[in-house]
Amino acid sequence: MSQPVGFLGRAAAIVGSEEGAAVDRGARQFTLSRSLALAELPIADDLRKRARAIRLRSLANLDRLLSRFTDEATAAGCRVHFAGDADEANRIVAGLLAGSTLVAKSKSMVSEEIGLNSHLESLGIDVVETDLGEYITQLAGDTPSHIIAPVLHMTRQQVGRLFADKLGVEYTDDPIRLNRHTRETLRGVFLAADAGISGVNMAIADTGSLVLVTNEGNGRLVTSAPKVHIALLGMERIVGSWDEAGVILETLARSATGQRLSVYTTVITGPRRPQDPDGPDEVHVVIIDNGRSDVLAGETAEILACIRCGACLNVCPVFRTVGGHGYGTVYSGPVGAVLTPGLMGPDPWWDLPYASTLCGACEEVCPVGIRIPTMLLHLREQAASEGRLPGWLNRGMRLYTRAAVEPARWARLRRTARRLSAPFSVRGWIRRLPGPARGWTASRDLPRPAKTSFAEWWREHRGA
């Protein structure tokens, strides 16, 4: 399917659709669960402050933490690799998989970011996603629409039809039976896979450990059944100590799904020891930069403090309307609107920071208090100064600025706007604006400029 270009084009295809409605329903449910889970804590704001301090400290000491992690993980028997960009990461993983034909994979956003699956498949390696949502996405030939719930945009009826079509099973929309079909297919994959690939929720510098958080247990199977485990680690996903990791874990599940803790928290410190009953013989950690160093050096560095809980997506009115596919890339919602142009450059992603009402809900719910609206404004300013905005908007903003800074000129403009709006107004409301402004009134009315401004009213009634 060819994608309409730009955020507005993609969004227009989703607004009002079944996909948009499914995203809205799911996101509202996540938001409610999050609120209930946080309400259990005596002082949720205290947890947020501690989590924020930990993540900002990690970013400030990233070089030292990565070096410590590398030493400790190597001492524990892991092999640590560094990849500067997506191509290098893909080359490293492909090299580690030489001779392999089947790979079991658990959820990893960074693998989506670097396009790992398609690279491995081009080399003849069969990659099977084992997270339920990712498995459905892969079967559908689709892309994830949410960072923790890849198929938030699908209904269970759609999943039932997909399974009937692709797996040849009898149609059902019963989640238990759908899960059973998935489990039956995937058990064989875990046992037959030459290697397992996983993401990493958090690495711990002090002990060289990897922490994976899942609800389905697939992460545990991917990292223990095959002989080789390859962990993909975005280089910012690191903390110093276990005490710090505990604070992040306490807030992650509550913010993401409203759970006190995810069902499985898997900790991996090196490969299988001789006395261990199972586990991989080799553990490789691929630490991926892919634009993160540039982000860290810039005005939006704080976005790297993100712990990928998805809470900002769930409360965002834009995300709830267009879903992840509207953003056209791996990281969607408010966090994606900052992270994507940072990691992948402004072309063609410069318009994502405009996919926000700047209502501030994202910052309010973020468990690490990332100042997303401030960064969105900075990126908008950058786009405007680089001349990326349409000519009509640039000219309009220049005119607006000239009028808004001069009271007499502003009063003239208001009177003119009131006069010009007369043909479009009914009982004080404008139902339909012409030209480029028509989008504003496509789904709501606009009040007609008042006959008397507030300043005039004040002068008249208070005599000031």
Ligand code: SF4
């Ligand atoms: S920016 Fe904050 S709210 Fe959004 S996904 Fe990251 S940690 Fe969660």
